Amino acid sequence: MKAVVKRSAEHLTTRALRNEIVSGKLGPMSRLREIELSEKLQVSRATIRAALHQLTAEGLIVQVPYTGWTVMTLTARDAWELYTLRASLEGLAAKLAAAELTDEDRLQLEAAFARLAKAAKARAPQDVAEADFAFHNAIISAAKHRRLSQQYRFVEQQVRLSIISSNALLSDIRSIIPQHEPILEAILSGKPSKAASVAEAHNQSEGMKLVEHLEEIARESRKKESQKPPKPVKKSTASTKRGQ
Structure with a gap:
């Protein structure tokens, strides 16, 4: 019997709001209104406000003065910061995991990779994203480094967003299997330096692709804005009367 x-x-x-965001149901720049959310989720506005503050701390939403809460838009700079941070943290985690791998760690990592491979072969993007996130978390856990784990937890929801965004760029979701297999093999073979190198290289490679993609989107957005005709300047009523 499971404990309640x-x-x-x-x-x-x-958790409900977080899942809406990381699943993409609440997209970037979506407004989050306390009254609407309170009615939809059947909870008090105080509960909604507390949840929004937690999601702000996790980096998933931002509070804009005089506007309210909006879902974070992942920029090229955000993606760069996340992949460089992940490369360092996950590289160290892979190195530590490979150095002192236990039988339980081995089983956990193999199970996490098997889940990822199964989801990829089924071409189920949402399942792949969750399994991808779980695989990287399994590496963090296998490192048995409390402070490293704490730092990773601080940005883990943003990591989920970056994983979903990166995977969306894949022409064939099944290619995620050979991306992660070398990391698993290096850790299981007990080669710390190689495990660190492969984990860092994976984050850097996929991270740069996302950065370049987001930079291109930003360039296109600026181009469209520059091509818009200038808005006509409205004369104030007072100026019009003085002119008369």
Whole structure:
């Protein structure tokens, strides 16, 4: 019999909103209005507000003065910061995991990779994203480095967003299998330096692709803005009367 785990309304509300964001149902720049969310989720505005503050701390939404809450838009700079940070943290984690791998760690990593491969072969993008995230988390856990794990947890929801964004660029989702297999093999073979190198290279390669993609989107957006005709300047009523 499984133990009953009680969850607070705040925890459940935060999880529900987080899932809406990382799944893409609430896209970038989506407005999050307290009253609407309160009615939709059937919880108090105080609970909604607490959940929004938590998601802000996780980097998934931003609070704009005089406007309210909006879902974060991943910029090229955000992607660069995330992949360089991930390369360092996951490179170290892979190195530590390979150095002191236990039988339990091996089973956890193999199971996580098997789940990822199964989702990729089924061509199920959402399942792939979750399995991808779980695989990298398994490496962090296998490192057995408490402070490293704490730092990773601080940005893990942003990592989920970057994983989803990166995977969306793949022409064939099944290519994610050979991307991750060398990392698994290096860790399981007990080669710390190689594991670190392969993990870092993976993050850098996929991260740069996402950065370049987001930079291209930003360039196209600026180009469209520059091609718009200038808005006519409205004369104030006072100026019009003085002219008369």
